Amino acid sequence: MxxxxxxxxxxxxxxxxxxxxxxxxxxxxxxxxxxxxxxxxxxxxxxxxxxxxxxxxxxxxxxxxxxxxxxxxxxxxxxxxxxxxxxxxxxxxxxxxxxxxxxxxxxxxxxxxxxYGVKSSSFSGARHEYPLEDDNPYIIRDMNKCILCGKCVRTCAQVPGRAVIDYAYRGFNTKIAAPMDTPLGESDCVYCGRCVSVCPVGALSYKRLQGVGRTWELQKKPVTCTFCEAGCQFNLLYKDGKVVGVVTTAPGQGRPLCLKGRLGLELLYVENPQPPQLKKDGVFQPVSWAEALGLEGILEKIAAQKQD
Missing domain, CATH: 3.10.20.740 (Ubiquitin-like (UB roll))
Known part of the structure; x- marks a missing residue:
């Protein structure tokens, strides 16, 4: 001691x-x-x-x-x-x-x-004017609000084989970016939501929750995903007694997390969930829930067994 x-x-x-x-x-x-x-x-x-x-x-x-x-x-x-x-x-x-x-x-x-009573800044000079990055159906990035804390970078790298984003450029031009500074929708991001869950400001947000409710209107209830043996933890968001969304817990408790798990929980708990989208030939396209959750082959086998 x-x-x-x-x-x-x-x-x-x-x-x-x-x-x-x-x-x-x-x-x-x-x-x-x-x-x-x-x-x-x-x-x-x-x-x-x-x-x-x-x-x-x-x-x-x-x-x-x-x-x-x-x-x-x-x-x-x-x-x-x-x-x-x-x-x-x-x-x-x-x-x-x-x-x-x-x-x-x-x-x-x-x-x-x-x-600390800080209402404005006494410093002036050049300001970033990055375009809003909403080219994918799951995560919105507003890099004008990023404070370069690096939490998104480190939580992404915590899962082996990911490390999709990192610091790029230097000085005033420093930003968090995917390889070659491509938009998140064109990167290898799997949209697990780890980065969104740890962001301390509004630089990262869930696209499916835009306009759903203010933070003080939403209550969180933990739920365990059972789509695989990892047992990842998510939070169900309740508003007026109804589940309106599913978000990742920070920072995934060291577990891998995946889009499949969050989509599956949305299908289970959210009333009238938004249809899923997957990237095909580099472009996001609406798909069936069975395809999004990797259940097409299983459903076909079950249907064939019933016919037999």
Whole structure:
């Protein structure tokens, strides 16, 4: 065990614990964008910085391990000023369409700006003007809202054989992209939804849930997919007592997840689900539920057995 003080309170945690986890166990709030408990530490967004006397700068708490006798301050004037500056830098190149954003009410950027009183940015300059990417029937990408936290990249790479997206370009032009910067609909994406489930802002959203309801109108209920032995977890979204959608839990609990599982759960639980689409010769086309779920051959065998 390691003993340290956080905001003048003595705390004991196991050796190897990060400052972020130690603070949260002690009941102290630290904001995060790029951190996800089931992903490796990244330390990119810097919104989780804390003050530790003796260190040259404000370290990222999500990748800083505790040490005996360490003193940590999570809301010192220097820390609050740094977080406000980071939020202003993000807002300098972020659309302020919160009223119509699908993520309104469940957006960390919105929550942190409210907490720290950041209403606008004092920085000005060039802004991104990426086209809205909705060339596939399952995921919408608005790269103008991306804050480059990298959670989508890391959760996609967590499943062997995927790693469909990664950082591309440099400097101001840095963005998350598929190989050769092709649209998601032209990539090898399997639309499992892992990336959508971990996105802290409105850069990624489910196309089938556009306009269905505001986040505070939807209740979540966990459900286990039984289409294979992986036992992936999904959430059923309820509105007015009816299931209106199926979404991935963050970040899939290390399981592979697949579009087949989510479509199957939509067919089981959603009233009048949207017809499925699959890519054929590089183009998405409407298909039958049997084809989407890989049940065509099975249904034919069952029909033949009944005739016999």
């Amino acid at each position: 390691v003993t340290l003080t956080i905001n003048d309170m003595e705390v004991k945690v196991p050796r190897g614990t990060t400052v972020l986890d130690a603070a949260r166990q002690a009941g102290f709030f630290i904001p995060t964008f790029c951190h996800e408990p089931q992903l490796t530490g990244f330390g990119a967004c810097r919104i989780c910085v804390v003050e530790i006397p003796g260190m040259r700068n404000l370290p990222a708490s999500c990748v800083t391990e505790v040490a005996p006798g360490m003193r940590v301050y999570t809301e010192s004037p220097a820390v609050v000023e740094a977080r406000r500056t980071i939020l202003e830098l993000i807002l300098a190149n972020h659309p302020l369409d919160c009223l119509t954003c699908e993520k309104n009410g469940d957006c960390r950027l919105q929550d942190y700006c409210f907490r």
